[in-house]
Amino acid sequence: MTIDYQIDDPENANLPHPNGHGPLGADMERRDGRDKVTGAARYAAEHAPDGLLHGVLKRASGMGTVCLTNVQEVEALAGVRLVLQDERMIRNAAQGTAGEAPVQGVDTADYIGQPVALVVADSSEIARDAANLLKVQSVGDDLPVLPKHGETDPDMQENSVTGKPQDAFDKAPVLVDATYTTPSLTSAAMEPHAAVAEWDGDRLTLYGSLQMLRYNRAELADCLGIEPDQVRLRAPFVGGGFGSKLGISADCVAAALAARALGRPVRVVQHRRQVFEVNTRRSETRQRIRLASHSDGRLTAIGHEGRVSNLPGEEFAEPLLQASYFNYAAPHRLLRSEMVRLNRPAAGSVRAPGAAVGVTAFEIAMDELAQKTDVDPVELRLRNLPDKEPGNGRPFSSHRLADCLTEGRDRFGWSDRAAQPRQRREGEWWIGTGMAAAVRVNLVMDAEARVRLTPEGRAVVETDMTDIGTGSYTILGQIAAEALGLTVADVDVTLGDTDLPPGSGSGGSVGAASTGTAVWLACAEIRRDIAARMGRKPEDLELEGGDVIVGNDRRPLMDLLSGETLSGHGKLAPGEALEKVRQATWGAVFAEVAVNDITGEARVRRMQGTFAIGRVLNQRTARSQAQGGMVWGLGLALTEAMVHDARDGHVVNRDLAEYNVPVHADVPYLDVCLLDDQDE
Amino acid sequence: MRPFDYQRPAAPEAACQGMSASPHAAYIGGGTNLIDLMKLGVMAPDLLVDVNRLGFDTIKDLDDGVEIGATVRNSDLADDPRIRVRWPVLSRALLAGASAQLRNKATTAGNLLQRTRCPYFQDIDVPCNKRKPGSGCAALGGELRNHAILGTSEHCVAAHPSDMAVAMQALDAQVVIRDADGQTRTMGLDHFYRTPGDTPHIETRLNPADLITGVRLPAPLGDRQVYRKVRDRASYAFALVSAAAVMQLKEGRIEYAAIAFGGLGTQPWRDPKVDALLTGARPSEALFEKAGDVLLRSAELREGLEFKKPLAHRVLKAVLTEATQ
Structure with missing residues (x-):
């Protein structure tokens, strides 16, 4: 049996609610934390089946038709098993939730850095050396690599006009008209992309570093020309993804093909330098933002026009405008974006696609407006909050931005600040403060999970959901424990295996809400069975401390099971709720920043973030996510940029010494406040 | 990584002998830079001569200065009380460099001899006169940031990345060198490096098989x-x-x-x-x-x-x- 549930209304009234004093929502450390810090948790590349061979991807160093000129010479090297060039190899990582093969082929290099061959050898050192010795010639015409040279793709445009924005801009008492650019950015997950592939007859098992297994399985099968049920993916631990592991990457396909060809398991680990070019980057952007307002800062018109890029054939466009549809009220609105086709590494989802750069630029423009109108930046935002979604009048399922702004303002001590620049100095350092609103759409995706309640009174949660460092193992255990009246220690959670029911995967912040609900539904089915055994209705049932309680009747769960295992299967589907209401998460971030008067160096001294993100399942893992997001913001604002060589577009700074993610010394105290927030 | 031989001699004579055995041999100290470059295919020595067991791992008092052994770790050097009191600029420079993990491993001589971090030097798919003499310079006309503005030529604009060596330069440091014949000489750090000119692959005035055994700091002339x-x-x-x-x-x-x-x-x-x-x-x-x-x-x-x-x-x-x- 399965409990199917579709979210048609925002309030989820049909689902049982936690009682508020169980394990759900607790501040609980990661269940897998100890395994991770002691090395007991095994990541993809650490799986070493007998007879393992090692593959290294070879990149194209130019664009155009590819020719490998010394294959025989390289294959003759001691320890080299194979130089694989197979038309099924992929040009770049698949886009998130693609569920099908990305562009395939190795005959042509569309960007510098594209993998065009795999060298397999007895050791990774031999394979790497052989790959270095392999010569790749590419012959072709110059292709566009700079945004100003790219052609606009007519099929990838977004254009939304409400009212008469141009008139409003022309007649505005106050107008901000500013253009911002942001550079390409990379995910820089700690674990490089890796795959270990092993065939048993026609069946492939692949350990990978992947975020969304149900889609990844279909992508890999499609690449290889086999059925999805011939593919088993396993990703029990993933060392960060941030979007770069949403889709399968070149290592998976190449490892599977080589393992097939050689009849032995093959491991392919992307070198850190390859991680920067084979997997999707966040597109560079140019954004023109126009804000027309009354003299008191109330907006009359919003204009947000963007330009992003992607490699030909990729259907992902950085969704810059996503939040601009509903962040602030204004009767006249102009939202446009275009995409140019560039022969740079493919663009795709990187943490908070669209919002990270779109909201940031918009919020900077809001500060320009605050300056022009002499309205306090927090107050300016409060004055412009919509009560319904602008343009279409949809209600918000929850709108807590005002609460985030005011709570954050108070916690930060915003009112103590010097509102004008250059008012506070400590030695060589100018001290300033700033703030921005944070807005992000909320999504839910299809998800399934199975829960078994064993005769010993232990629960086992099973789904192919991944834990990419976010805490899935922990929160899914908390949910099952809450639903079945157990402690978290009584719940085993098995993840990251496509033999298990397909969860949502991790991406777009959907995992906890989607797979978590599927686990809750599976538990609801078990509760229904228990109630039936007692001849009662499920809603009369209370499960607590391993006991079943109905009225005055309290018995141990184990007695009731009498040696049997109860099993529940939950299946969640997004429903009409997403259409009926605008769902979003809200936040406000405040920062105190020091800028050196001599050198221009900027150092963040403290940050405060207040967020309304729905029901908090685990205070600690949620806080950790918020802090991580704030660190990303710091990197986005101050340190991170992928540098493309202007001549050929190749990524120049493709290692972690030259691509500057913030280090500990860059990150100050981060105060996080999570507001209790539920759609009611 | 290219297959290579490895020796770990216990005496300087043997180290110099080992180096003389192959024109493509390299000394290895902490390996924090060399190993990376070997993995990238930028350097491909056929023999590594490990200098960590040669007994150059202490800081000795001289009449009015110190001699820092070639394999003294950067973190030990930075923490040494004599250095902190009399040559604090050196401690501060060391602590401004790399990360704690790298400083624990990196050696004094290795730090002097580390290679540039020019990204084009580290990319075997583009020309670089330093990596492959005469091949050209991809950095010229490319993306420049961590590059030099002094001493450059039309063949190379790579900057030397060391912090330690900058402080030593200001401290009139002398490099102590043992040559292949066992003779010891000293060379001022101001004379030790060469500007790139049209031979950017030759970075110092060391001869083949020369072994740096230490760095002498004279008494500081400024407090x-x-x-x-x-x-x-x-x-x-x-x-x-x-x-x-x-x-x-x-x-x-x-x-x-x-x-x-x-x-x-x-x-x-x-x-x-x-x-x-x-x-x-x-x-x-x-x-x-x-x-x-x-x-x-x-x-x-x-x-x-x-x-x-x-x-x-x-x-x-x-x-x-x-x-x-």
Whole structure:
């Protein structure tokens, strides 16, 4: 049996609610934390089946038709098993939730850095050396690599006009008209992309570093020309993804093909330098933002026009405008974006696609407006909050931005600040403060999970959901424990295996809400069975401390099971709720920043973030996510940029010494406040 | 990584012998740079001679200075009480470099001999005169940031990445070298490096099989010592501009000045004209401005590096101000 549930209304009234004093929502450390810090948790590349061979991807160093000129010479090297060039190899990582093969082929290099061959050898050192010795010639015409040279793709445009924005801009008492650019950015997950592939007859098992297994399985099968049920993916631990592991990457396909060809398991680990070019980057952007307002800062018109890029054939466009549809009220609105086709590494989802750069630029423009109108930046935002979604009048399922702004303002001590620049100095350092609103759409995706309640009174949660460092193992255990009246220690959670029911995967912040609900539904089915055994209705049932309680009747769960295992299967589907209401998460971030008067160096001294993100399942893992997001913001604002060589577009700074993610010394105290927030 | 032989001799003679055995041999100390470059295919020695067991791992007192063994770790050197008290500029420079993990491993001689972090040097798919003599320079016309504006040529614009060597340059350090015949000589650090010219692959005046056994620091000639480093993030980043100052003041005048720079030159940069301008003069804003003009008189500001000139000017002025206050 399965409990199917579709979210048609925002309030989820049909689902049982936690009682508020169980394990759900607790501040609980990661269940897998100890395994991770002691090395007991095994990541993809650490799986070493007998007879393992090692593959290294070879990149194209130019664009155009590819020719490998010394294959025989390289294959003759001691320890080299194979130089694989197979038309099924992929040009770049698949886009998130693609569920099908990305562009395939190795005959042509569309960007510098594209993998065009795999060298397999007895050791990774031999394979790497052989790959270095392999010569790749590419012959072709110059292709566009700079945004100003790219052609606009007519099929990838977004254009939304409400009212008469141009008139409003022309007649505005106050107008901000500013253009911002942001550079390409990379995910820089700690674990490089890796795959270990092993065939048993026609069946492939692949350990990978992947975020969304149900889609990844279909992508890999499609690449290889086999059925999805011939593919088993396993990703029990993933060392960060941030979007770069949403889709399968070149290592998976190449490892599977080589393992097939050689009849032995093959491991392919992307070198850190390859991680920067084979997997999707966040597109560079140019954004023109126009804000027309009354003299008191109330907006009359919003204009947000963007330009992003992607490699030909990729259907992902950085969704810059996503939040601009509903962040602030204004009767006249102009939202446009275009995409140019560039022969740079493919663009795709990187943490908070669209919002990270779109909201940031918009919020900077809001500060320009605050300056022009002499309205306090927090107050300016409060004055412009919509009560319904602008343009279409949809209600918000929850709108807590005002609460985030005011709570954050108070916690930060915003009112103590010097509102004008250059008012506070400590030695060589100018001290300033700033703030921005944070807005992000909320999504839910299809998800399934199975829960078994064993005769010993232990629960086992099973789904192919991944834990990419976010805490899935922990929160899914908390949910099952809450639903079945157990402690978290009584719940085993098995993840990251496509033999298990397909969860949502991790991406777009959907995992906890989607797979978590599927686990809750599976538990609801078990509760229904228990109630039936007692001849009662499920809603009369209370499960607590391993006991079943109905009225005055309290018995141990184990007695009731009498040696049997109860099993529940939950299946969640997004429903009409997403259409009926605008769902979003809200936040406000405040920062105190020091800028050196001599050198221009900027150092963040403290940050405060207040967020309304729905029901908090685990205070600690949620806080950790918020802090991580704030660190990303710091990197986005101050340190991170992928540098493309202007001549050929190749990524120049493709290692972690030259691509500057913030280090500990860059990150100050981060105060996080999570507001209790539920759609009611 | 290319297959290679490995030796770990217990005496300098054997080390030099090992190096003489192959034109493609390399000494290895901490390996924090060499191993990376071997993995990338940038360097491919066929023999590694490990110098870690040669007994050069202590800091010895000399008459009025110290001799730092070639394999003294950067973190041990930075923490040494003698260094911290008498040559604090060196401690500060060391601690401004790399990360704690790297400093625990990296050696004194290895730090002097580390290779540039020019990204084009590290990319075997593009031309680089330093990596492959005569192949051209992909950095010219490319993306420049961690590159040099002093001492460059049309063949190479790579900057020397060390912080430690900048402080040593200001401290008149002497490199102690044992040659293949077992003779020991010393070479001033100001003479140790070569500007790239048309042979950027030859970076020092060491002969093949020369073994650095240590670095001598004479007694410091100034008790005012400052190290300042400007970088793109707060730690674990190479200098955009750094400056080490060792100065002595007497009766309101600068009695002694030795200023060295990182991030600006193809080698740890010291310009005698800057020191000469400052020596004997009274500290003033005008003097410091002029020092910057002298330092940067022949700076080559290629596209992307224009910011280094005003930045170097400001940093120099701030360092001189701090050192003379």
